[in-house]
Amino acid sequence: MAAGGTGGSNKTYSFKVVLLGEGCVGKTSLVLRYCENKFNDKHITTLQASFLTKKLNIAGKRVNLAIWDTAGQERFHALGPIYYRDSNGAILVYDITDEDSFQKVKNWVKELRKMLGNEICLCIVGNKIDLEKERHVSVEEAEGYAESVGAKHYHTSAKLNKGIEELFLDLCKRMMETAQAEERAKGNGASQTATSRRGVQIVDDEPQAATAAGGCCASG
Amino acid sequence: MSQRTERRGIHVDQSELLCKKGCGYYGNAAWQGLCSKCWREEYQRARQKQIQEDWALAEKLQREEEAAYASSHGSHPQAQAHSQPSLAPFSKFEEKKTNEKTRKVTTVKKFFSPSSRTTPKKETHESKTPSPSIARQSSIETDRVSREFVDFLKNLQKPGREIHKQSRAFIESMANKKDLSAEELSECVQDFYQNMSDRLMTHFKGSSERVERVMDQVEKYIMTRLYKSVFCPETTDDEKKDLATQHRIRALHWVTIQMLCVPVDEEIPEVSDSVVKAITDIIEMDSKRVPRDKLACITSCSKHIFNAIKVTKNEPASADDFLPTLIYIVLKANPPRLQSNIQYITRFCNPSRLMTGEDGYYFTNLCCAVAFIEKLDAQSLNLSPEDFERYMSGQASPRRQDEPDSWPQTGSSVNPALSQVYHNLDLLVGLNQRQEKVLEGARSLQTELTEWQESVTREVQEILERYPLDIRPHASAIDSENVENDRLPPPLQPQVFAG
Numbered sequence A: 001m002a003a004g005g006t007g008g009s010n011k012t013y014s015f016k017v018v019l020l021g022e023g024c025v026g027k028t029s030l031v032l033r034y035c036e037n038k039f040n041d042k043h044i045t046t047l048q049a050s051f052l053t054k055k056l057n058i059a060g061k062r063v064n065l066a067i068w069d070t071a072g073q074e075r076f077h078a079l080g081p082i083y084y085r086d087s088n089g090a091i092l093v094y095d096i097t098d099e100d101s102f103q104k105v106k107n108w109v110k111e112l113r114k115m116l117g118n119e120i121c122l123c124i125v126g127n128k129i130d131l132e133k134e135r136h137v138s139v140e141e142a143e144g145y146a147e148s149v150g151a152k153h154y155h156t157s158a159k160l161n162k163g164i165e166e167l168f169l170d171l172c173k174r175m176m177e178t179a180q181a182e183e184r185a186k187g188n189g190a191s192q193t194a195t196s197r198r199g200v201q202i203v204d205d206e207p208q209a210a211t212a213a214g215g216c217c218a219s220g
Numbered sequence B: 001m002s003q004r005t006e007r008r009g010i011h012v013d014q015s016e017l018l019c020k021k022g023c024g025y026y027g028n029a030a031w032q033g034l035c036s037k038c039w040r041e042e043y044q045r046a047r048q049k050q051i052q053e054d055w056a057l058a059e060k061l062q063r064e065e066e067a068a069y070a071s072s073h074g075s076h077p078q079a080q081a082h083s084q085p086s087l088a089p090f091s092k093f094e095e096k097k098t099n100e101k102t103r104k105v106t107t108v109k110k111f112f113s114p115s116s117r118t119t120p121k122k123e124t125h126e127s128k129t130p131s132p133s134i135a136r137q138s139s140i141e142t143d144r145v146s147r148e149f150v151d152f153l154k155n156l157q158k159p160g161r162e163i164h165k166q167s168r169a170f171i172e173s174m175a176n177k178k179d180l181s182a183e184e185l186s187e188c189v190q191d192f193y194q195n196m197s198d199r200l201m202t203h204f205k206g207s208s209e210r211v212e213r214v215m216d217q218v219e220k221y222i223m224t225r226l227y228k229s230v231f232c233p234e235t236t237d238d239e240k241k242d243l244a245t246q247h248r249i250r251a252l253h254w255v256t257i258q259m260l261c262v263p264v265d266e267e268i269p270e271v272s273d274s275v276v277k278a279i280t281d282i283i284e285m286d287s288k289r290v291p292r293d294k295l296a297c298i299t300s301c302s303k304h305i306f307n308a309i310k311v312t313k314n315e316p317a318s319a320d321d322f323l324p325t326l327i328y329i330v331l332k333a334n335p336p337r338l339q340s341n342i343q344y345i346t347r348f349c350n351p352s353r354l355m356t357g358e359d360g361y362y363f364t365n366l367c368c369a370v371a372f373i374e375k376l377d378a379q380s381l382n383l384s385p386e387d388f389e390r391y392m393s394g395q396a397s398p399r400r401q402d403e404p405d406s407w408p409q410t411g412s413s414v415n416p417a418l419s420q421v422y423h424n425l426d427l428l429v430g431l432n433q434r435q436e437k438v439l440e441g442a443r444s445l446q447t448e449l450t451e452w453q454e455s456v457t458r459e460v461q462e463i464l465e466r467y468p469l470d471i472r473p474h475a476s477a478i479d480s481e482n483v484e485n486d487r488l489p490p491p492l493q494p495q496v497f498a499g
């Protein structure tokens, strides 16, 4: 099964990516386009578009990408942390024709940075660039903002299938770099997790004695 | 093993001669330091008995497994000189095992010290086990799972034996850690998963699919065995939370599909069928012991939800469709011990499943649904605070208060009476299932009681054979004449055994 060929370590990376953004900005359309290459297809065979996966091969390394759609309605906002906990990347989508949706992205960035620090790779995505004529968010402002918060900016159209491959490929590469940096850090810090093992709690209270009397017990 | 030692251990110290219950009569080592009266009280409880039997069975099984394993792999497994890459790293495990052994001995000693009375503690610990019959069922299950585990590992040959050994050692070590907090127990298990999968990763040269497959089996094996002691442990407030959530859901019985904007139309037969199946699956979760099996129930529930949405909307469900529907299903099902189950999965599931897998996604949504239900207020249902209060207090019901047309979104034409009928049908399905479980439980309790009676007889016989010196002509005569007299203490002369 394992393709072999690659030589060296053939470790598989597993990444969790959350999709965040206001309703109707095109989150679902983006993933469906990416994972199924479909847009507004009424005959869609997919049962659901809330959890999708994609297998990639980047520079000889296998990557399993899990894309988590999140409920965007305002009343579910407080649940955000439960969704994005442990995620390696976040895709924050806005609609270039909708100024408000860009404000929402800014709020998400603030929240994510506060909760997850710099561990998470952020992508800010201006979707619906096929509607360039109706643009309400300026390219300079959006790109400038992204840079100021350490995020990358992408321009996409789910309708025309533009910029989507690049978005995900780029994100994967960045997540791999982060993961590799983490591994190196771990390697230096000796055998991490296992050291936290318990067992020291039980103190030896009295030596032998009692066991001698129990000699007649034929217990197994 | 410790259980047995404890029960039959004989104390030499004078202060130990009195009944451990402190009733003033003399205790007898054969009765675990109790007098005959207290001993009877203590041990004629079916539940207590059950625990002991489970242990004995577990041990017997362990030995059988070992034997089965050894025989299927030749009598000298160590003799194979061509060492495989997995063996070097695994030998580290060996060290750890010995460490755990010594620790165990210490705890066994603790059992003997006068201050520690393990019996009542054990009992409180197990008191949540719904009924002895369920315990019996579970030991049969443990039995089956163990065999399956061995069968699975046989295909892995040499490392399989190592995995089996380490898993067993781990379970043994966990038996002595019952007084740790839930988080600490979780950490022990998670450390074990981590260790095991690191070593497997080296052995399988990085093939995570194969590692996952083995880890699934390891999880199944160890969690089937640990379930009873680590599910909803007394050291946590899981049980309290379960009750709170159950009450909360009951108090929210008036919440309608429209208030939650659930995109399913239960008037479509296929949809209502999927809804019923989803409810059944989420209720079913509580009956599983392995975290992954519990997850599978959540996943199956989610798939039925997706189908309901797909049929209603004719497009794939997004998170904004899915979450409200899941909330609706949870409200309708009011699944037993919801919080305990969530905590158990969080603490003891193999983390790779929870973090990136599909199951993990549905599980996360279930967590979201529960969080939403806990915090739900007027605003989250688009209601005025006054209405919300009135519905909560039961002063009014939304069905009679509002015009159906004023409900937002989908299915505004749903006949409230009809949806009530569906609701009742769902409840009946749930009730039916529960009744069946009760019946099943009753049946196995019956067989179990018969077995128990037999085993007590057997055990008494054994004890009599083991301590023939006890039967001195006059002493035994007194005893045998007064079997019915609880007041009478056992032989006054304590028996001292040297080694």
Ligand SMILES: Nc1nc2c(ncn2[C@@H]2O[C@H](COP(=O)(O)OP(=O)(O)OP(=O)(O)O)[C@@H](O)[C@H]2O)c(=O)[nH]1
Pocket: A021, A022, A023, A024, A025, A026, A027, A028, A029, A030, A040, A072, A127, A128, A129, A130, A131, A156, A157, A158, A159, A160, B318, B319, B320
């Ligand atoms: N013109 C154009 N329309 C798009 C594009 N992407 C999405 N849409 C449309 O925008 C609408 C919303 O798209 P969705 O993908 O459902 O948006 P969403 O962000 O998932 O919305 P919620 O699930 O409600 O949060 C749909 O009608 C899509 O057809 C795009 O690139 N160009």
Ligand SMILES: [Mg+2]
Pocket: A027, A028, A029, A069, B318, B319, B320
């Ligand atoms: Mg969507």
Ligand SMILES: [Zn+2]
Pocket: B019, B020, B021, B022, B023, B024, B025, B034, B035, B036, B037, B038, B039
């Ligand atoms: Zn007594």
